[in-house]
Every structure is written in C-alpha cells, then in structure tokens.
Amino acid sequence: MRRLPRAFYARDALEVARDLIGCLFLFDGPEGRVGVRLVEVEAYRGSIDPGSHGYRGMTARTTVMFGPPGRLYVYFTYGMHWCANVVCGSTGQAAAVLLRAGEPVEGIEAMRARRPAIRDDRLLAAGPARLTQAMGIDKSQNGASLLRGGVMWFAEDELTKGYRRAEIAETPRIGLGSGKGDELPWRFVVPGHPYASRRS
DNA sequence: CAGAAGATCTGC
DNA sequence: CAGATCTTCTGC
Numbered sequence: 001m002r003r004l005p006r007a008f009y010a011r012d013a014l015e016v017a018r019d020l021i022g023c024l025f026l027f028d029g030p031e032g033r034v035g036v037r038l039v040e041v042e043a044y045r046g047s048i049d050p051g052s053h054g055y056r057g058m059t060a061r062t063t064v065m066f067g068p069p070g071r072l073y074v075y076f077t078y079g080m081h082w083c084a085n086v087v088c089g090s091t092g093q094a095a096a097v098l099l100r101a102g103e104p105v106e107g108i109e110a111m112r113a114r115r116p117a118i119r120d121d122r123l124l125a126a127g128p129a130r131l132t133q134a135m136g137i138d139k140s141q142n143g144a145s146l147l148r149g150g151v152m153w154f155a156e157d158e159l160t161k162g163y164r165r166a167e168i169a170e171t172p173r174i175g176l177g178s179g180k181g182d183e184l185p186w187r188f189v190v191p192g193h194p195y196a197s198r199r200s
Numbered sequence: 201c202a203g204a205a206g207a208t209c210t211g212c
Numbered sequence: 213c214a215g216a217t218c219t220t221c222t223g224c
Binding site: 044075083174175 | 205206207208209210211
C-alpha cells in the first residue's frame with residue numbers, strides 16, 4: 001500500500017477524480033483506523049465550473065479550496081451534513097474532487113457504531129454525507145494535509161489497478177441545479193457497484 | 201439585514 | 213415524498 005504523493009493531486013480535477021476510483025481513503029482517527037475504497041467521486045473545477053463553490057472567487061468557506069493541492073476541503077450543507085473533497089490542481093485554482101461513496105475496508109465496526117441505524121453495510125458510506133459520517137469527518141478535518149506525516153491520506157494497493165483497468169462510468173453530477181453544469185459528465189463511478197450512492 | 205438555496209439523508 | 217436544520221451567499 002502506497003500513500004499518494006503531492007504530484008498526484010497537482011493535476012486537473014478530472015484526472016485526479018478518475019484515478020481516485022479504486023484508491024483507499026484512510027483516516028487514523030481517535031477510535032483507530034477507518035478506511036474505504038472509493039467507488040464514486042465528482043470533479044469540481046473552480047472558476048470554469050458554475051457548480052463549484054469556487055466559481056465566484058474565494059470566500060471564508062472556500063479558503064482551503066484555493067490553497068495548495070493535497071488537502072481536505074470539508075463543508076457543511078443542508079443544515080446537518082458534512083461533505084469532503086480533495087483539493088487538487090495548483091494553488092489558486094479551487095479545483096477539487098468530492099468523495100461520494102466508498103466500500104468500507106478498515107474499521108468497519110467503528111463505522112457501524114457511528115451509524116447505528118444502518119443495517120446494511122452497503123449504505124454505510126454510499127453518499128457524500130454518509131461517507132463522512134461513517135469515517136467521523138467534520139469541520140475539524142477541514143484543511144487537513146493528505147501528504148506525508150498527516151493522519152488522513154489516500155493510497156493505492158494491489159487492487160487499485162484492477163479498478164482502473166475496468167470500465168469507469170462518466171455521468172452528470174448529482175444534486176446540482178440547472179445552469180450549474182448539471183449536464184457535464186464529471187461524475188466517475190464503478191458501474192453497478194453495490195457500494196455506490198445509486199444505480200449507474 | 202433579510203431571504204433563499206444548498207455538491208443530502210432519513211423515515212413515512 | 214416531505215421534513216429536518218442551519219450556514220453561506222446575494223441582493224437590497
């Protein structure tokens with residue numbers, strides 16, 4: 001298992017998003033290590049993307065997105081949910097990849113404990129806010145470094161290649177209003193994967 | 201300063 | 213299918 005280096009993130013969000021499919025997202029948190037294998041992500045491309053939080057320039061909320069690649073951007077939405085992104089591209093671009101779904105592979109018991117109402121493991125991290133809930137991610141992880149020395153990181157292992165060689169579907173992004181780039185095929189998902197947020 | 205929308209999830 | 217729930221941004 002190899003931690004992804006800074007250069008991995010310092011590329012266009014579309015490339016980073018595609019290559020994150022099949023990678024592990026790990027967090028050495030207060031209750032031990034938790035981790036998922038990513039099966040669904042979306043690219044957000046800053047000033048050229050009306051769906052991006054960074055489209056109209058930097059605000060207090062989006063400071064991290066405009067910073068250097070290789071950090072986590074966490075935001076709050078709908079009055080109760082946290083969503084996590086990987087900052088990519090170059091400093092000042094506000095490019096990011098939203099983590100939409102993964103298959104739990106480390107610390108599954110801890111994830112079940114955080115989501116006691118969920119009976120089916122397939123739903124533990126099948127959605128951007130479900131994923132953060134399962135992994136215990138909130139505001140306090142905003143800006144966390146994913147690079148060497150940090151407690152959160154992405155990694156590739158012997159299975160990752162297989163996901164990259166297999167078909168990866170490209171579909172419109174979920175939950176965007178019209179005129180926000182809702183027709184752009186910037187969502188990447190393993191087709192029909194049982195741990196994705198919905199059928200593809 | 202008020203109003204509206206929001207990269208969603210759950211339970212009925 | 214509607215309700216929860218509150219931050220963030222925009223427009224006046």
